[in-house]
Amino acid sequence: MVPSIKDVAELAGVGVGTVSRVINNHPTVKAETRKKVNEAIKQLNYIPNEVARNFKMQKSKMVALLLPSIWHPFFSELAYYIEDELDREGYKLMLCNSGGRPDKELYYLDMLNQNKVAGIIGITYNDIDDDVSTDIPFISIDRHFGNKNIHCVTSDNYQGGRMALQELVKAGASKVVYLGITSSAYSEVELRRQGFIDEAKEQGIECLIYEENGDEDFSDDRFFENFFKNKDHLNVDGVFANTDMLAAKYIDRAKKLDVRVPEDVKVIGYDGIQDNQLFHPILSTIRQPVEEMGRTSVKLLLRKAQGETLENEIYRIPVVYREGETT
Amino acid sequence: MVPSIKDVAELAGVGVGTVSRVINNHPTVKAETRKKVNEAIKQLNYIPNEVARNFKMQKSKMVALLLPSIWHPFFSELAYYIEDELDREGYKLMLCNSGGRPDKELYYLDMLNQNKVAGIIGITYNDIDDDVSTDIPFISIDRHFGNKNIHCVTSDNYQGGRMALQELVKAGASKVVYLGITSSAYSEVELRRQGFIDEAKEQGIECLIYEENGDEDFSDDRFFENFFKNKDHLNVDGVFANTDMLAAKYIDRAKKLDVRVPEDVKVIGYDGIQDNQLFHPILSTIRQPVEEMGRTSVKLLLRKAQGETLENEIYRIPVVYREGETT
DNA sequence: AAAAGTTATTGAAACGTTTCCAATATGGTG
DNA sequence: CACCATATTGGAAACGTTTCAATAACTTTT
Numbered sequence: 001m002v003p004s005i006k007d008v009a010e011l012a013g014v015g016v017g018t019v020s021r022v023i024n025n026h027p028t029v030k031a032e033t034r035k036k037v038n039e040a041i042k043q044l045n046y047i048p049n050e051v052a053r054n055f056k057m058q059k060s061k062m063v064a065l066l067l068p069s070i071w072h073p074f075f076s077e078l079a080y081y082i083e084d085e086l087d088r089e090g091y092k093l094m095l096c097n098s099g100g101r102p103d104k105e106l107y108y109l110d111m112l113n114q115n116k117v118a119g120i121i122g123i124t125y126n127d128i129d130d131d132v133s134t135d136i137p138f139i140s141i142d143r144h145f146g147n148k149n150i151h152c153v154t155s156d157n158y159q160g161g162r163m164a165l166q167e168l169v170k171a172g173a174s175k176v177v178y179l180g181i182t183s184s185a186y187s188e189v190e191l192r193r194q195g196f197i198d199e200a201k202e203q204g205i206e207c208l209i210y211e212e213n214g215d216e217d218f219s220d221d222r223f224f225e226n227f228f229k230n231k232d233h234l235n236v237d238g239v240f241a242n243t244d245m246l247a248a249k250y251i252d253r254a255k256k257l258d259v260r261v262p263e264d265v266k267v268i269g270y271d272g273i274q275d276n277q278l279f280h281p282i283l284s285t286i287r288q289p290v291e292e293m294g295r296t297s298v299k300l301l302l303r304k305a306q307g308e309t310l311e312n313e314i315y316r317i318p319v320v321y322r323e324g325e326t327t
Numbered sequence: 328m329v330p331s332i333k334d335v336a337e338l339a340g341v342g343v344g345t346v347s348r349v350i351n352n353h354p355t356v357k358a359e360t361r362k363k364v365n366e367a368i369k370q371l372n373y374i375p376n377e378v379a380r381n382f383k384m385q386k387s388k389m390v391a392l393l394l395p396s397i398w399h400p401f402f403s404e405l406a407y408y409i410e411d412e413l414d415r416e417g418y419k420l421m422l423c424n425s426g427g428r429p430d431k432e433l434y435y436l437d438m439l440n441q442n443k444v445a446g447i448i449g450i451t452y453n454d455i456d457d458d459v460s461t462d463i464p465f466i467s468i469d470r471h472f473g474n475k476n477i478h479c480v481t482s483d484n485y486q487g488g489r490m491a492l493q494e495l496v497k498a499g500a501s502k503v504v505y506l507g508i509t510s511s512a513y514s515e516v517e518l519r520r521q522g523f524i525d526e527a528k529e530q531g532i533e534c535l536i537y538e539e540n541g542d543e544d545f546s547d548d549r550f551f552e553n554f555f556k557n558k559d560h561l562n563v564d565g566v567f568a569n570t571d572m573l574a575a576k577y578i579d580r581a582k583k584l585d586v587r588v589p590e591d592v593k594v595i596g597y598d599g600i601q602d603n604q605l606f607h608p609i610l611s612t613i614r615q616p617v618e619e620m621g622r623t624s625v626k627l628l629l630r631k632a633q634g635e636t637l638e639n640e641i642y643r644i645p646v647v648y649r650e651g652e653t654t
Numbered sequence: 655a656a657a658a659g660t661t662a663t664t665g666a667a668a669c670g671t672t673t674c675c676a677a678t679a680t681g682g683t684g
Numbered sequence: 685c686a687c688c689a690t691a692t693t694g695g696a697a698a699c700g701t702t703t704c705a706a707t708a709a710c711t712t713t714t
Contacts, residue, residue, distance in 0.1 A: 028691070047441050052382055053671055055671075056672050057699090070410065072403075075403075076397050083422055084424065092438070094421055097411065275605075278575040278602075278606050331700055341664085344702080347702060350701095351702085375700090376699090376701070378699095383668080
């Protein structure tokens with residue numbers, strides 16, 4: 001039989017309230033009593049029952065991370081830092097893979113609601129703003145809802161887009177294309193395109209755009225098949241891909257068409273996933289400040305959970321350029 | 328005010344017990360009553376309070392995944408499947424990154440104990456067998472404790488080792504080396520080496536071993552520096568690396584020494600992480616059945632949680648060879 | 655129509671905390 | 685010593701479920 005607070009109280013010869021106060025470090029306990037209680041705790045090997053505590057408090061020290069798939073290297077890095085930061089603050093992480101599917105996102109939101117989690121960090125592709133319970137703090141990564149007390153953390157996508165163009169030009173490109181997989185839901189990610197275009201215009205560089213929607217049955221093969229069908233696309237000497245993965249796949253395909261990187265085409269990705277150090281050639285990329293994004297999200301979320309109101313609606317964190325071998 | 332089961336009971340004009348039975352689909356409720364209750368539930372927008380339920384039951388439908396780092400691509404793939412399988416069974420996943428640090432593993436075990444999780448799936452480097460509470464079901468991946476009702480799921484490492492040698496030989500290698508990062512704690516992973524050696528002996532192939540301990544302040548740079556110091560190591564024409572990551576790094580270094588892969592040296596990794604499709608050259612590898620390992624772990628764990636006793640102590644799942652461009 | 659059997663329902667108790675108010679102990683002051 | 689202020693403590697109530705023994709409502713059998 002696992003001992004309860006009652007057993008401790010009895011053994012220590014005090015009331016349950018006192019034991020509770022000792023456990024929670026309330027200042028109003030005499031040192032002597034505290035000692036007695038601690039001894040009883042040790043003797044009985046008593047461990048506070050966190051489940052009962054959650055119940056009484058009507059909330060748990062659990063934060064949910066809702067994202068498309070932990071399998072993706074960018075998300076798994078993000079999850080790593082989020083978990084680490086949460087742990088420092090005494091919180092736990094619950095992982096929810098939505099697969100990017102709207103129905104699953106809603107299903108999870110519902111479940112998290114029932115489970116009275118302390119907060120949610122979400123990377124969602126759904127207009128979930130109506131479904132997020134108002135009393136569960138929510139931090140959205142890369143999507144800005146602009147209402148309902150949902151705050152947003154993101155990398156500085158716009159600046160990243162500009163940077164990508166600058167670097168391509170610096171590397172000698174004069175005709176560039178933006179490669180993207182879009183989602184029907186608006187996201188800050190689109191600013192990557194905008195920054196890229198704006199900078200191209202300012203610099204007087206010819207700039208093409210190629211995008212396909214990735215919401216359902218998206219296929220890499222089809223994407224690149226379509227892309228290379230357009231002869232214009234074979235004449236570019238600079239490529240900025242939406243994500244590192246897409247950039248890596250582009251390089252893969254390009255190679256098969258005897259397009260050499262970086263001799264014929266310079267390539268820059270976005271994300272800065274760690275593994276691209278092992279891609280050959282090593283990818284040049286706009287590196288998202290993943291660690292800072294993760295930790296910031298947690299810090300903001302916990303501040304919200306504490307009842308604070310945040311000063312900004314959106315927090316954009318600067319990106320940096322990381323040179324590889326593709327520029 | 329969020330409605331409780333009591334409010335529903337009142338509105339429906341029944342007892343709380345009846346409402347509870349409706350929610351939990353007990354068969355002993357008249358259809359008519361059930362309908363009344365369901366209407367009340369809908370009208371009040373009642374959602375069962377999972378926290379209270381956990382409390383009453385003294386356990387939650389939460390399973391913890393304790394691993395060194397979700398950031399590692401192999402673990403993030405594993406986590407993906409584990410979460411998916413758990414979700415199908417109505418369970419949730421709590422993620423714990425131990426960093427491979429013994430103290431943190433113990434700290435998490437303690438915490439999981441307090442939180443009365445339904446079970447734990449662990450990839451640990453610690454002799455945690457004395458610290459796992461006997462009444463929390465535990466599935467250990469890649470480590471076999473052989474006691475205390477801790478069951479083990481692993482890939483067939485021994486067979487994988489043999490396979491690696493066979494494939495290197497098939498590709499033309501005649502003098503091979505096994506590259507490994509070891510840990511002080513025994514793990515099934517070591518069978519990769521054993522299988523490799525045994526097969527080499529049987530085939531009469533010369534076989535070197537190079538290993539370093541990775542427990543603390545391990546550095547890739549040092550590892551390869553030491554490795555290449557030994558001139559013998561420059562004469563091999565076949566390399567089997569412990570993990571894909573290690574193989575990719577080997578290829579990286581080899582290139583810098585003008586060792587060509589696969590012309591001069593054939594390389595095979597172990598794991599089959601997805602991203603190695605983007606490595607160039609694409610890595611040949613012994614693919615772990617990650618999905619099956621993940622799903623099997625969950626299935627076994629939940630059977631244990633249900634009170635079943637499992638037939639085997641260890642479940643070895645077959646591996647397959649996946650040919651890339653390095654053999 | 656009563657008895658017996660079956661099925662459906664009720665409502666109190668229990669799970670282990672925290673919190674709050676009342677009660678008591680302690681210490682200081684006039 | 686009486687009184688008051690303050691520090692410390694005790695213990696009941698409450699959190700929202702599930703469960704179980706008791707009871708009620710039907711059915712069938714006699």
